[in-house]
Amino acid sequence: MRAAIAVIAEAGYLKASFSRIAKHAGLSSTGMISYHFAGKDDLLAACVTEIEEITGAFMQPRIDAAVGHVAQLRAYVEANVDLVGEHPAEVRALIDLIKNAGSRSDAVNGRLALFEEHFRTGQAAGAFGTFDARTAALSFTSGLDAVVATAAADVPEPAELARIGRELADLYVRATAPESTGESE
Amino acid sequence: MRAAIAVIAEAGYLKASFSRIAKHAGLSSTGMISYHFAGKDDLLAACVTEIEEITGAFMQPRIDAAVGHVAQLRAYVEANVDLVGEHPAEVRALIDLIKNAGSRSDAVNGRLALFEEHFRTGQAAGAFGTFDARTAALSFTSGLDAVVATAAADVPEPAELARIGRELADLYVRATAPESTGESE
């Protein structure tokens, strides 16, 4: 079962057949997988849930610790990039799953809606400037995924990860900053 | 043959089997496809090339017409979003191909390198601020793809496309802007 995640991380969504997963799990046949899960979708959904629990445990405290919309955006981005150092396989698998589940997945849509809402409330609070919250959410979640996926493909030192996270957060913070006046919140 | 592009656009990379393509092309057998192309990779590579020609014809003039690093970045982004209105099927197909080809594809790497180089030279010229060119290139190309893919899935009015393009370009321009002083170049 963790085998499924491992296989997706190693071989990718496309190659993650029941055979491969069964072999990785030390099972002698694919029958057991069908026995435990209603179908491939069910298995993959279970994997997503499992991974989200793991990643949430790592990221959520750091996000919650941040105060203010801008700081939270930065915390999210940096935590997500740092996550690669802790759970590279899970990250690889999740991003592959997200990529191939497309817009059907709750995982994608949930995060997208979260970002959009965060931008909107932040704009109302004066923490962010004027921009299309939806476009920003779309672009930044996907961009974040790409950076994370690249990092996960060949995991760098923690320091390098931290630097990348900071860089990326800088970009997003700058892109969403209020126009002219000084600080806010 | 254009059929392949159409099928990928409609059914997606995963479902784009030789059978499906042959049927869409009016061929009664998949043999012809294997006859013309060395294999599936070859066919897909040919599709990428074909689509890039089409999209290049639309985008390149607009990019070339822009003067200065910032304007070119904006031109690229806006042209790419507007492209959805002109060639939605090709855009859908190309993005699906890119997504599934991963980092093996020249198309991805080429564009990535192009962006990175553009950022670097722009920084040297003072057009852009200080940031990690590679991280920005990764994040922005993928973010752009996501916005474009979403637009292509349900093509909006040209005016709306233009607005989205402008919004996205604004974000990227702001994220990469020089720190304090006014204009440059």
Add this chain to the structure above:
Amino acid sequence: MRAAIAVIAEAGYLKASFSRIAKHAGLSSTGMISYHFAGKDDLLAACVTEIEEITGAFMQPRIDAAVGHVAQLRAYVEANVDLVGEHPAEVRALIDLIKNAGSRSDAVNGRLALFEEHFRTGQAAGAFGTFDARTAALSFTSGLDAVVATAAADVPEPAELARIGRELADLYVRATAPESTGESE
């Protein structure tokens, strides 16, 4: 165990897998079925026996009450059709079992031999005319099953069942009647 009969009646012999039966029986595993029965054949044979007891309890008294070969033939046919009104599920299941067990089953061969013997002794007693007892037995038992199966698929009113039974019995009685002379026995 009654669950097996119910499942066969509802889903048919083909779909009556251990899983389905276990689920219908409120069992969480198929293991128990294998524990109680030597194999699938054993289970099905047990079902046949069980059903035959139930149907026998309904039919036998009516057959025994009839006097004379002709009356007994009529009683058997009519009782069998009326049985549908009392135990539709059991009837459905039994017929499905008979159909799929083919000529291996004792149930089929027993009834066939019974009919054949009944015709032969009836012919000797002058109750029936001249005809091939075996052919008649074969044709009439199967014909009876077909009528019963059709009735069991969509159970009609008791009155309608009685009518069908009478009609069918009429046909069989007429087909087996002595040539010219009047009554017999």
Add this chain to the structure above:
Amino acid sequence: MRAAIAVIAEAGYLKASFSRIAKHAGLSSTGMISYHFAGKDDLLAACVTEIEEITGAFMQPRIDAAVGHVAQLRAYVEANVDLVGEHPAEVRALIDLIKNAGSRSDAVNGRLALFEEHFRTGQAAGAFGTFDARTAALSFTSGLDAVVATAAADVPEPAELARIGRELADLYVRATAPESTGESE
């Protein structure tokens, strides 16, 4: 393709898997069967059609040659039994297919409707007596199948087949004969 019919005849509907058919046809894999037929249902439907052509070629002339409702009924029954001598495998296969297709099949319902209609028009013409046409049709088609199936399981001499056919036809003719008066038509 004829292989499918042969396998059904030999091993029965239940065991007629693609593997078995492929092996019998000299094919190295089951892929070809799926290539030619949309699915199992499609293949079986094709078999039914094929067999019906063969049997129709044998039976139809003999039925058409008969004059009057009674003679046609007799001709149908006798031709069907004699058919076993000519095409035992096809007969075995068709009956197995009919048995397992149940009431979904056009083959079953078509013949049933044919018999029912024949009885009804014959009754109107005075060729048959008073009885429920539907019940008779159901019983006699199934009874005929049973006799034919038994004969096909262990094909007897042509003379014996002819005798069985005559016996069965006698039964059905007698069962459906007009009440008292002499000949008709």
Add this chain to the structure above:
DNA sequence: AATGAATGAGACTTCATTCAT
């Protein structure tokens, strides 16, 4: 250039059965 048939591998799923607990 095109067809139609064939191949071999692999996909997901279901089944009857076994067994330790």
Add this chain to the structure above:
DNA sequence: AATGAATGAAGTCTCATTCAT
């Protein structure tokens, strides 16, 4: 008496590829 996990086989189906015609 019951559970839950495992097995191994078989089932239908799809795929990319090959090849004679």
